[in-house]
Amino acid sequence: MTARAARALQSTARALQSTARALQGTARPPHPIDRPRTRIWPRALLLVAGGASLAAGLDAALVLLGLPAPVGGPGTPALPGSHGALMVFGFVGTLIALERAVALRRPWGYAAPALLGLGALAQLAAPASGLPQWLPRVVVLAGAVLFALVYGPLWRRQRDPAVLVQALGAVVAAGAAGLLAAGVPVAAVVPWLAAFVLATIAGERLELARVRIRGRWAEPLLVVAASALVVLCPATLLWPAAGYPLFGAALLGLAGWLVAYDVARATIRSTGLPRFVAACLLAGYAWLAVAAAVCLLVPGPPAGAAYDAFLHAVFLGFAMSMVMAHAPVILPAVLRRPLPYQPAMWVPALLLHATLVLRLALGDARGDTVAWQWGGAGNVAAVLAFVGVAAYSAAAHGGGKAGARGTGRSVPTRSGIPAERTGS
Numbered sequence: 001m002t003a004r005a006a007r008a009l010q011s012t013a014r015a016l017q018s019t020a021r022a023l024q025g026t027a028r029p030p031h032p033i034d035r036p037r038t039r040i041w042p043r044a045l046l047l048v049a050g051g052a053s054l055a056a057g058l059d060a061a062l063v064l065l066g067l068p069a070p071v072g073g074p075g076t077p078a079l080p081g082s083h084g085a086l087m088v089f090g091f092v093g094t095l096i097a098l099e100r101a102v103a104l105r106r107p108w109g110y111a112a113p114a115l116l117g118l119g120a121l122a123q124l125a126a127p128a129s130g131l132p133q134w135l136p137r138v139v140v141l142a143g144a145v146l147f148a149l150v151y152g153p154l155w156r157r158q159r160d161p162a163v164l165v166q167a168l169g170a171v172v173a174a175g176a177a178g179l180l181a182a183g184v185p186v187a188a189v190v191p192w193l194a195a196f197v198l199a200t201i202a203g204e205r206l207e208l209a210r211v212r213i214r215g216r217w218a219e220p221l222l223v224v225a226a227s228a229l230v231v232l233c234p235a236t237l238l239w240p241a242a243g244y245p246l247f248g249a250a251l252l253g254l255a256g257w258l259v260a261y262d263v264a265r266a267t268i269r270s271t272g273l274p275r276f277v278a279a280c281l282l283a284g285y286a287w288l289a290v291a292a293a294v295c296l297l298v299p300g301p302p303a304g305a306a307y308d309a310f311l312h313a314v315f316l317g318f319a320m321s322m323v324m325a326h327a328p329v330i331l332p333a334v335l336r337r338p339l340p341y342q343p344a345m346w347v348p349a350l351l352l353h354a355t356l357v358l359r360l361a362l363g364d365a366r367g368d369t370v371a372w373q374w375g376g377a378g379n380v381a382a383v384l385a386f387v388g389v390a391a392y393s394a395a396a397h398g399g400g401k402a403g404a405r406g407t408g409r410s411v412p413t414r415s416g417i418p419a420e421r422t423g424s
Contacts, residue, residue, distance in 0.1 A: 042110060043334055046098050049117030053090025054387075056124060057083055058380045065376040082123045084186045088193045089140050090120025092319060093173065095330075096200055097147045100154070100166075102334050109150050115143025137181040144170070144177035161219040162207035165226045169199030172230045184237075187307065191236040191247055194314045195229040198254060198288075201322050202226060205262055205281075208329065218261045225254040240301045248295025255288035273328060273341035276349070280325035283353050287317025290360070305364035308372075316379055317356050324349050324386055331390075340397045344389045352382035 060083035062069035071079065094117040101109035119139030126136055151167035176192035206222055228250040235243030259265070262285075264278035291313040298306045328339045359375025362368045 040335055040337075043098060043102070046094060046110065046113045046117060047335070049114070049121065050091050050094035050098070051387075053086045053094065053117055053120050054383070056121065057086035057091060058383060060086060061376060061380055065373050067373055067377055078124050078126060081186075082120070084190075084193065085120050085123060085137075085140065085180065087315060088197065089116050089144070089173075089177065092197060092323070093117075093144070093147070094120075095323070097143070097150070099330055099334060100147070100150050104150050104153060106153070108146075112143050112146040112150060115139055115146065117143075119143055134181060134183075137177070141174070141177040141181045144174040148174045160207075161223050162203045165203035165206065165222055166200050168226050168230045169196045169203065172196050172199065172233055175233065179237075187301070187303075188237055190307075190311060191244075192233045194251075194291075195233050197315065197319045198229060198251070199226040201319070202254060202258065204326070205258065208326075218257075222254075222257055222261075225250060225257050229254065236301070241299065244295045244298075244301060248292045251288060251295065252292035255285050255292060258285045258288070276341060276345055277325045277328075279346075280321045280349055283349075284318040284321035284325070287313045287321070287356070290317065305367065309360045309364045312356065312359065312379070316352065320352060320383060321349070324352070327386075327390055331394075337394060338397075339390060339394050342389060342393045342397075345386065345393075348382045348386035348389060351378060351385065355379050355382060 056071075056079070059069050059071050060079045063080050064083060094113045097113035097116055098110070101113060119136050119142070122131070122136035122139060123133075125131070126133055148167070148170040151163060151170055154163050155167060172192050173196035176189050176196060179189045179192065180186065202222060203226070206219065229247070232243060232247045232250055236247050237243070259282075262281060264281040264285075266278075267274040268278040268282060269275075270278070291310050294302055294306050294310040294313070301307075302310045324345070328341050328345075332338045355375045355378025357375075358371055359379065363372025363375050
C-alpha cells in the first residue's frame with residue numbers, strides 16, 4: 001500500500017468517526033486552532049475606549065478631591081459629575097461587556113461595550129458640543145440593555161448558576177442606566193451600580209474557580225445572595241431607612257459566601273500569581289465587609305464621609321482589587337496576548353489598599369481633609385501604576401501565546417473564558 005493510499009484511508013476513518021459522534025449527539029467541537037481567526041483589533045479599540053474612560057474618571061477624581069488635575073476647570077464642566085459613569089459604565093462595564101462578547105462569539109455582542117464606552121465618554125463632550133445631557137445617558141442605557149441581552153444566548157448555551165448570577169448583575173445595570181437617563185441623582189443609584197459590580201464579579205468567581213469550589217450549597221447560596229442584592233435595590237430608592245440596612249445585610253452575606261467558598265484562602269499560601277490573586281481577592285472581600293458595616297451602622301442613605309467610605313470601599317477596595325486579580329487571566333482571553341505575572345504587580349496592589357485605609361480611616365472617619373486628599377491621590381497613583389506594570393509586562397514578556405509561562409495554565413470554562421488552573 002502506498003503512503004498516499006494509507007493517508008487517504010486514515011482520513012476516511014476520521015471522517016467516519018466524526019459522523020458517528022455527530023449521529024450520537026456527541027460530536028467533538030472543533031479544535032481551537034481549526035476555528036477561523038478572530039480579528040483582535042476591534043477588541044483592542046474597545047479596550048482603548050475603556051482605558052480612556054478610566055483616565056477621564058481618574059482625572060475627575062482628582063478634581064473632586066480638590067487636587068491639581070491634568071484636565072479640569074471651567075473648560076470641562078461635566079467632568080466631576082461624570083466620575084461615576086466613567087468608572088462604572090465606561091471602564092468596568094466596558095471591560096465586562098467585552099469579555100462577555102468574546103464568550104458569546106457573535107458580532108452583535110460587541111455593540112454593548114462599544115455603546116457603554118462611547119456613551120460614558122460622550123457625557124464629557126455634551127456641554128461643549130451643544131448635545132442634550134440626556135443623549136449620552138440614553139446611549140449608555142442602550143449599551144446596558146444590549147449587555148443584559150447577551151446573557152440570553154449564554155444562558156441557553158449553558159443553564160449555569162454562574163451565568164444566572166452575572167445576568168442578574170446585567171439586569172440591575174440596565175436599571176441603573178435607566179434611572180440615570182431619567183435624571184435620578186447618582187447618589188440614589190449607587191446601590192444599583194454596586195449590585196451590578198458585585199453580582200457580576202461574584203458570578204465570575206464561581207465560573208473561574210469552579211474546579212476548586214466544593215460543597216453542594218455553594219451555588220444555590222450565591223444565587224440567593226445575588227438575588228437579594230438585586231431585589232433590595234428598589235428598596236434603597238423607595239424606603240431608604242429600611243432598604244439600606246437590608247442591603248448591607250445582603251452585602252455582608254455575599255462577602256461571607258466569597259470568603260467561605262472561594263479558593264483564595266488556600267492559594268494565599270502558594271507563590272507567584274496564585275498568591276497575588278488570592279491576596280487581591282481576600283483584601284477585596286474585607287472591603288465588602290466595610291461597605292456592609294457602613295450600610296448597617298449609618299441610618300438611612302449614607303451621606304458625606306459615610307457616602308465616600310461606602311462608595312470607595314465597593315468600587316476601589318473591592319472592584320479595583322478584582323480587576324488587578326483577574327487581569328492576568330481575563331485580558332489574555334480577550335486579546336490573545338499573554339499578560340505574565342510580575343512581582344512588581346504587588347506594588348500598586350499594596351499601594352491601593354494602604355492609601356484606601358488612609359482615606360477611610362483617617363480622612364472619612366476622623367474628618368482629616370489632608371489624609372482624605374493624600375489617600376485619594378494614592379488611590380489614583382495605584383491604579384495608574386498597575387496599568388503601567390501590566391503594559392510593561394505585556395510588551396516585554398508577552399510575545400508568546402496566551403496561557404504561556406507567567407499567566408498560568410488555563411482550562412476553558414462553560415462560557416468560553418479560561419479559568420486559572422493555579423490561581424483563580
